[in-house]
Amino acid sequence: MKLPRFGVEEWLNVNEKSAIYDIAGVSIKALTMEELFDLAGLDKEVFFAQLLKKKMDYGWIEGSPEFKTQVASLYKNMPVDNILQTNGATGATMLSLYALIEPEDHVISMYPTYQQLYDIPKSLGADVDLWEIEEDKNWLPDLDQLRRLIRPNTKMICINNANNPTGALMDAAYLEELVAIAKEVDAYIFSDEIYRSFDQPAPSIVDLYEKGIAVNSLSKTYSIPGIRVGWVASNTEVADILRDYRDYTMICAGVFDDMVATLVLENKETILKRNRQILEENLALMDAWIAKEPKASWIRPASVSTSFVKLDVNRPIEDFASELLQDYGVLVVPGNRFDKESHVRIGYCCDKDVLEKGLEKLSKFLNKY
Template identity: 90%
Template sequence: ATMLALYALIEPEDHIISMYPTYQQLYDIPKSLGAEVDLWEVEEDKGWLPDLDQLRRLIRPNTKMICINNANNPTGALMDAAYLGDLVAIAKEVGAYIFSDEVYRSFDQPAPSIVDLYEKGIAVNSLSKTYSIPGIRVGWLASNTKVANILRDYRDYTMICAGVFDDMVATLVLENKEAILERNRQIIEENLALMDEWIAKEPKASWIRPASVSTSFVKLDVDRPIEVFALELLQEYGVLVVPGNRFDKESHVRIGYCCDKEVLQKGLEKLSQFLNKC
């Protein structure tokens, strides 16, 4: 859905502003289509949200689209209704679309979808994250009627339909979504509590606590480049974290914490062992 919307709406010499770091498609696909892309960087001292004043400096009369990821991957930060309202006001000044990747939308802090706030808002979501069904590759896009009609035409040239069995599984999931979401909500709450406990007792780790989403960004007090640390952690202890330099954020790691509780506890224990060895 992301590729389809960008492919259909972005043209060479358009100006795009993309939240960064985020899902790579949001800035690299526009670049590949010949658009000029400015990165709107998240800031740690703002709770991993990007600065709206910085957006005002980046916006141009020919800005075609502002791309956001709400909640954000990798940080887990969430733009609330008030923040999104200010964002919409800025986009309206130049008539820019706001494209919102919402696959990590929170359970207990449900920020509104961009399509409920802005006529030129475009939202994508899927069963991959919040619903824990990534394998079938089924999702959706919501927009105004004009944009939806454009995308229907383009879709005939990309993927006419999803697989029949994928459709069947997706239907089954959505018919039982409340049970699935409750199960996933419980996993997030329990594992987030384990992360809180670990952060509180681990002097070499700190974080800006994420919204109730399945990704977190943890700052580590280490004396070497974070990728070197992450590779040694993997090789010596069998624990995988994503090094923050891959998001241009040194000294941080992304931790997906919604695995089995026992796996998380053991992984954090080994991470502490390695931290205290460094």
């Protein structure tokens, strides 16, 4: 099992701590613990009094009943037992692909997307076809192209909805057609659903298809990437398979992490209200910047926290991004890390001041030559 370097994560790992204006990350502005307590209306002394009495053992291996109940409520008819807690959505994805994909399986993956979705199956010996997103289709892949790629032995179709890096969203009608195609060959649909659209939320794949597998976490939409808690939701048969493999990949997420994750989900509506406001205000700033910056254009994201901006530059985009960081302190993700030149990923749901200054300096650099 050999894996290539993880393009986006490698770029961020090397560069994010040196940035002054980080507009590369695609989480919605992370909460402090104090902010979380305020939003939850919880006296922090009460929380920490409970924590001080908690034994720091392994806790609930698959996630506490309270956590699993909260997650199950995000779906229409998901049994609590079919929710498995993981180490972020990355852990959920690794678990699902490791458990279900075998050598010579045929896998179709949306591309570009988060690199796990196609490179992990390849590393496991699967035959992977890339189902490419298309700019002239608002960054969605063509369903007719999927029909040409599908085979009688296709094991799994991997999607990321909404898409990273573009913010493009497969709506309910699109997903229903996708499900119909998958049903023809009895293929799984694996869906990374970590990015929520605040204007037009799409249904989860597990609410549309018995062989749908959904992964998510608290990192992006819920603004708590620091606790590294995610989950996978699936049918009972798949959940039982994942349990067997999960014992080899992790034991538990941790007592403290589970407590915080449960608190977040118990107060999700309040947190989502806060995050909607951040997204809407910052998206308006992005709209205004795109309108006045002649060297930048985009296909507007579907009110999710990631965007993919085309820049009018006549040099390799990674060279441009490296110099932008070095000279102006602005961090973006160069599009070549998603196999797309002339584009950068901008995470615009950061501090408003960081976004405004970052875009100002990006414009200054764009117009330097």
